[in-house]
């Protein structure tokens with residue numbers, strides 16, 4: 001019997017964990033944040049794979065037969081190799097799932113124009129993972145991506161709701177919209193970004209609202225839909241457990257969650273409360 005493990009480079013996966021626990025509060029969970037080595041977004045494929053595999057192995061050792069990579073960067077750069085090379089040899093009865101495929105599955109249903117924007121870390125954008133997944137599922141879609149290198153540091157440092165964040169949010173949105181004025185759906189392809197949602201909505205509104213009095217009207221829709229991933233990942237996991245009762249039966253149902261971080265537990269506790277709106281305790285863990 002075991003628990004569901006949720007992994008992220010830092011705090012971002014807490015937005016995924018929160019949605020999963022709201023939908024399936026009965027299960028027991030372990031959250032692991034590699035805060036000491038975050039951000040992952042600008043790291044190479046090899047390094048993200050190595051760090052992610054270490055975290056997955058730790059979650060297996062802590063008793064999780066099922067691990068969710070609640071991190072787009074890890075899902076983009078490490079998931080396929082873990083699923084195809086590591087698991088069959090070293091842990092054939094364990095499963096690791098990511099966040100990109102479930103998000104790609106819903107976005108084609110939500111977009112009317114099939115012009116889709118992706119905001120994510122440099123690593124996720126460069127991997128082209130969203131483009132590949134969406135085109136596979138919805139051929140003919142137009143997908144443009146914009147890396148937002150400052151957004152994760154703003155969130156990790158607790159600056160996401162400060163006035164200074166507005167500049168960086170607006171700058172990345174402007175660059176995304178300039179690539180394709182027909183975008184009607186934007187994926188927040190990084191689990192940290194929901195914390196910036198208020199600022200993203202505000203800046204998007206300002207950028208896309210036509211300016212009156214004969215001044216130039218921007219050629220973009222004011223009806224752009226923003227997709228944070230949490231609810232879709234939670235629905236997808238729920239569906240997975242229904243389709244795999246053999247895995248669901250291996251999971252304990254006590255409604256608990258334990259938190260581990262590779263950095264200071266005190267700092268983790270303080271910052272996690274911003275994501276979860278709840279008081280938690282955390283333990284320090286090492287991965288290498």
Ligand code: DGL
Nearest residue numbers: 012039040041072073191
């Ligand atoms: N939260 C992670 C993601 O979804 C990455 C943040 C980072 O470590 O750069 O991509």
